[in-house]
Amino acid sequence: MEWLNAIVQGTLLGGLYALFAAGLSLIFGVMRLVNIAHGDLIVLAAYLGLTVTTATGMHPMAALVIVVPAMALIGYALQRGLLNQTLGDDILPPLLVTFGLSVIIQNGLLEVYTADPQTLNAGALETASVAVGGVALGILPLLTFGIAIAVIWGLQWTFYHTALGRAFRAVSDNQDIAQLMGLNRRHIFGLAMALALGVTAIAGILLGIRTSFDPSIGGGRLIFGFEAVIIGGLGNLWGTLVGGVILGVAQTIGAKIDPGWQLLAGHIAFLVILAVRPNGLFPRVSG
Amino acid sequence: MNLQDYSVSRSSKAARVAALLAAVTLLVLIAAPWWAGRADMRLMGELFLYLSLATLWNLMAGYAGLVSVGQQAYVGFGGYMLFALTMLGGLNPLVAIAAAGVLGALISIPVAVLIFRLRGAYFAIGTWVIAEVFRLSFAQISALGGGSGSSLPVGIVKSLASGRAMREALSYWLALGAAVLVVTAVYLFLRSRQGLALTAIRDNELAAGSLGIDIWRTKFIVYVVTSAFTAMIGALIFLQKLRISPDAAFSVNDWTAFVIFIVVIGGIGTIEGPIIGTLVFFALRETLADLGTTYLIVLGVVAIVVMLKAPKGIWGVIRSRYDLQLFPLGYRVKHIGQSKEN
Numbered sequence: 001m002e003w004l005n006a007i008v009q010g011t012l013l014g015g016l017y018a019l020f021a022a023g024l025s026l027i028f029g030v031m032r033l034v035n036i037a038h039g040d041l042i043v044l045a046a047y048l049g050l051t052v053t054t055a056t057g058m059h060p061m062a063a064l065v066i067v068v069p070a071m072a073l074i075g076y077a078l079q080r081g082l083l084n085q086t087l088g089d090d091i092l093p094p095l096l097v098t099f100g101l102s103v104i105i106q107n108g109l110l111e112v113y114t115a116d117p118q119t120l121n122a123g124a125l126e127t128a129s130v131a132v133g134g135v136a137l138g139i140l141p142l143l144t145f146g147i148a149i150a151v152i153w154g155l156q157w158t159f160y161h162t163a164l165g166r167a168f169r170a171v172s173d174n175q176d177i178a179q180l181m182g183l184n185r186r187h188i189f190g191l192a193m194a195l196a197l198g199v200t201a202i203a204g205i206l207l208g209i210r211t212s213f214d215p216s217i218g219g220g221r222l223i224f225g226f227e228a229v230i231i232g233g234l235g236n237l238w239g240t241l242v243g244g245v246i247l248g249v250a251q252t253i254g255a256k257i258d259p260g261w262q263l264l265a266g267h268i269a270f271l272v273i274l275a276v277r278p279n280g281l282f283p284r285v286s287g
Numbered sequence: 288m289n290l291q292d293y294s295v296s297r298s299s300k301a302a303r304v305a306a307l308l309a310a311v312t313l314l315v316l317i318a319a320p321w322w323a324g325r326a327d328m329r330l331m332g333e334l335f336l337y338l339s340l341a342t343l344w345n346l347m348a349g350y351a352g353l354v355s356v357g358q359q360a361y362v363g364f365g366g367y368m369l370f371a372l373t374m375l376g377g378l379n380p381l382v383a384i385a386a387a388g389v390l391g392a393l394i395s396i397p398v399a400v401l402i403f404r405l406r407g408a409y410f411a412i413g414t415w416v417i418a419e420v421f422r423l424s425f426a427q428i429s430a431l432g433g434g435s436g437s438s439l440p441v442g443i444v445k446s447l448a449s450g451r452a453m454r455e456a457l458s459y460w461l462a463l464g465a466a467v468l469v470v471t472a473v474y475l476f477l478r479s480r481q482g483l484a485l486t487a488i489r490d491n492e493l494a495a496g497s498l499g500i501d502i503w504r505t506k507f508i509v510y511v512v513t514s515a516f517t518a519m520i521g522a523l524i525f526l527q528k529l530r531i532s533p534d535a536a537f538s539v540n541d542w543t544a545f546v547i548f549i550v551v552i553g554g555i556g557t558i559e560g561p562i563i564g565t566l567v568f569f570a571l572r573e574t575l576a577d578l579g580t581t582y583l584i585v586l587g588v589v590a591i592v593v594m595l596k597a598p599k600g601i602w603g604v605i606r607s608r609y610d611l612q613l614f615p616l617g618y619r620v621k622h623i624g625q626s627k628e629n
Contacts, residue, residue, distance in 0.1 A: 034408030036356065085595055091407040095354050096551055096594050103544055104587040107580040219539060223419060226412045230405070264423040267416055271401060274413075278404035 003256065005135050010252035012137070014245030015145030016210065019203035020225030021232075021240045022151055023196035029235050030168045030192040031087060033094050037102035039222030041197060044105055045071050045204025046213050047113055049120050060120040060209050068201040075197030079190040087189070102218065109215035120208035144206050148244070151199055152237045158195070168192055220263075227270040233280030242281060246273070297615045305613035316463055320456035332459045332527060334569050335466035339520045340542065341549040341561035342469050343513045348547075349556035350477070350485045351509040352492070354407075357414025359543050360398075360421045361391050361514045363536030365521025367425050370531050373443045375430060380447050384461075384522040391518025392511050399510045403503065415539065422537035436532025444529060458527055465523055469516055474558055474614050476512075481505065482616075489556065540583075548590045554600030558614040563601050 024038050035041075045067055052063040082101075086093035128139040159165040170178040171185045179185050207213060207221070227247050232239030247266050254265020273281070319328055340358070347353040368387035372378045378386065402413040426434040448454045476482050484505050487495040496502050521542075525531045535541070545568065553564020571589075575582040597604050605611060 034412065036408075036411070082591070082595075091352075092348070092354060092555070093594055093598065095408050095411055096547060097591050099356065099544070099547060100587040100591040100594070103540070104584050104591075107583040107587070110580045111584075219415070220419075223412065223416055226409070227416065230409065230413075260423075260427055264420065264427075267420045267423070270416065271420070274404060275401055 001134060003253070006252040006256045007249055008135050008137065009141065010249030011245050012141035012145045012248070013252060014228075014241070014248030015141070015148035016203065016206055016244070017224045017228045017247050018148045018241040018244030019144070019151060019199065019206065020221050021228035021244055022148075022155060022237060023200045023203070024222075024225045025229050025235070025237060025240050026155060026196045026199070027192055028229070030172050031189050033083065033087065034098070035083075036095065036098040036222065037105055037218075038098075038200070038225060039220065040102045040105040040109075040218030041071070041074075041200050042204045042207060042221045042225075043109065043213055043215060043218045044074075045197075045201040046120065046208035047109055047118070047215075048201070049205045049208050050113070050118055053120060059125075060122050060205055061125070063120075064202060064205055067205060068198045071197040071201035071204075072194040075193040075195075075200075076190040078197075079193035080186060083193065084186050084189055106215050106218055113215065115214055115216070117212040117214045118208070119212045120205065122209040126209060140206075140209060144210070147202060147206065148241060151202060152241055155195075155199070155237055164191065224266070227266065230280055231270060231273050233283035236280075236282045239280060239282035299612065299615060301611050302613055302615045313467065317460070319459060319463075320452075325455060328455060328459045329527075330569070330573075332462040334565060335462040336520055336524050336527075337546065337549065337568070338466045338561060338565040339469040340517065340546045341553070341565055342466075342473050342558070343516050343520070344543075344546045345550045345555060345557075345561045346473050346476075347509060347513050349550065349560075350482075350489050351506050352489060353506055353510060354411045355414040356411045356539065356543050356547070357416070357418040358513075358517055358546065359537045359539055359541070360414065360418035361395070361517035362521035362524065362542040363418070363425065363533070364394065364421055365391055365518030365523075366525030366531050366536045367431060368518065369522035369525055370431060370437060370439060374437070374440060380443060380526060384519055384526070387522040388515045388519035391521075392515035395511050395514030398514075399507055403507070403510075418537050418539070422533045425536070426533040432532070434533060436530065436535070438530045439526075447526075458523075461523055462527070465520055469520070470558065470562070472516070474616075477558070477616050481508065485509065486616075545586075548586050550600075551590050552593050552600055554602030554604075554606075556599070557602050557606070558616070559606075559612075560600050560602040567601065 020039075020042060023041075024035065027033050027035060048067045048070055049060055049063050052058060052066050053060050056063075058066075078101075082097065083094065086097045122140070125140055125143075129136045130139065130142075131137075157165075159168060167178070167183050167188050170181065170183060171188050175185050178188075224244075224247060228240050228243035230243070231246050232241070232243030246269060250269035251262050251266040254268075255262035257265070316331070319331065323331070340362070344355070344358055347355055347358075365384075365387040368390050369380065369383050372383035372386055373380050376383070398417055402410060402417060405413040425431065431437055444454070448457050477485065484495065484500045487498065487500060488502055488505060492502060521536075525536065528535075549564035549568045550561050551564070552567055553562065554560030568586075571586065572582070575585060578585075593600055599607070
């Protein structure tokens with residue numbers, strides 16, 4: 001029963017990792033950009049949530065109404081103002097610029113919020129649970145998993161059933177021809193980053209309610225998201241959810257064996273899958 | 288036009304002058320224990336180790352296209368090997384440093400096989416995962432202090448040299464020697480056949496492959512050699528610090544972020560770049576370090592601006608303006624004798 005419990009909790013944790021990963025996967029899919037600052041942007045969203053909740057007394061989940069548009073705006077501005085200049089055949093500029101951005105965000109957060117760990121206070125939501133067949137399921141993890149499914153479904157639907165999604169796919173397939181067809185790729189990239197950071201905002205708030213956070217944890221969140229993307233297979237959003245779940249389960253099982261093994265077990269699961277299935281479990285595009 | 292009117296040479300006047308100046312500088316630096324204060328020597332020792340790390344990272348990223356954000360894996364690994372081999376294995380620290388290099392090369396082989404499956408930016412994050420795995424693994428080893436780390440016992444430190452002044456001088460010379468060794472090794476490597484292959488891959492991977500260059504193998508060699516040297520530098524770094532902990536040993540900021548900024552600011556893909564970058568980095572650090580986190584923000588902004596406005600860095604700007612190459616790698620065609628007309 002304890003093991004079943006670990007697997008169930010790990011699965012639900014996977015929902016959070018899938019949310020970390022969804023934004024990463026989306027911008028890679030649209031513009032082949034890997035954002036090293038992604039983890040720090042998740043932490044930035046959590047801090048924005050902290051500011052909003054302490055300033056207005058709102059519930060963290062209600063703060064999403066402000067944090068999601070704010071992050072989307074930051075995303076659009078970041079893409080048009082900075083990241084669009086780095087795109088091209090050379091992988092070095094985007095990598096190094098987002099790496100620099102990561103250091104800037106991390107130290108900026110340190111400056112403003114200090115290194116003290118913070119949490120978002122969600123009241124009863126943090127501890128509420130329901131018992132299902134002898135396993136206690138936290139309402140928050142269940143909600144997180146549900147949101148992850150909804151977000152991924154929403155992204156899929158946007159990609160394949162809207163004009164915006166068509167534009168995303170067009171610039172992803174061939175930037176120049178998409179441009180000739182009247183799409184402004186700079187604007188489309190900006191919208192993609194806005195959407196990605198909107199998702200990141202949700203991930204950041206849920207992270208902040210679940211655990212304490214400080215400015216230094218961004219790198220770790222980037223790695224979890226990245227592992228979920230690679231395990232699931234590049235360009236496949238549902239695969240990313242499966243990747244997140246595998247990572248989450250590996251971590252909770254590792255923690256069950258020895259608390260020191262929690263993170264290590266997740267990384268090892270990732271490396272094993274990389275060794276056995278280099279393209280991930282459900283690859284859609286080649287990297 | 289006659290072919291005999293032209294000569295192809297590698298060296299240039301600037302390069303010969305630079306070599307002479309470098310030799311003089313080196314002699315002055317070797318003599319530092321007789322003219323520099325203790326604090327200055329410590330700073331210079333650190334500078335040489337950063338120069339080595341930057342030169343190695345530049346070889347990987349600037350020439351082999353292997354952009355790693357996980358070199359702290361090998362810095363930390365080397366540091367821990369120094370502690371493990373001296374404390375648990377009873378080796379002399381100097382032997383342990385060399386052994387750390389060999390072990391670094393050995394461990395990098397399976398790592399390379401695994402993460403070479405990732406491309407471009409995903410390779411970068413993959414290297415970070417490896418560094419995390421190393422950090423978490425060493426944090427599990429209780430004989431090396433687990434998560435809180437350990438200090439190098441006095442007996443081992445004293446086995447290096449009995450007097451404090453001699454120890455400090457030795458530590459300084461080791462750092463200087465490492466920097467000279469790394470820069471020379473990279474220079475000679477780039478001048479070799481393998482280096483030519485590497486430069487070809489840098490310029491156009493597809494074309495290089497079609498000329499029969501084994502791209503995977505060339506990159507693999509670079510990765511393993513870089514890892515070995517990085518592990519040795521790591522051992523030297525923690526021989527200076529005398530204390531190691533997983534968080535310090537595998538710090539992404541200290542061993543990768545700073546190194547990347549040094550190379551980008553100095554000029555990526557050149558041997559001169561990391562040298563200039565290291566000098567700029569230390570100058571900035573010594574003047575702005577009091578600002579704490581602001582200093583890191585400034586560094587990040589400078590790196591981004593350089594990457595966008597002058598992607599070849601400081602040395603790239605100088606080179607394009609004055610056509611200089613202090614470490615002659617390329618060939619120049621010169622016109623000699625009296626030609627009739629061109």
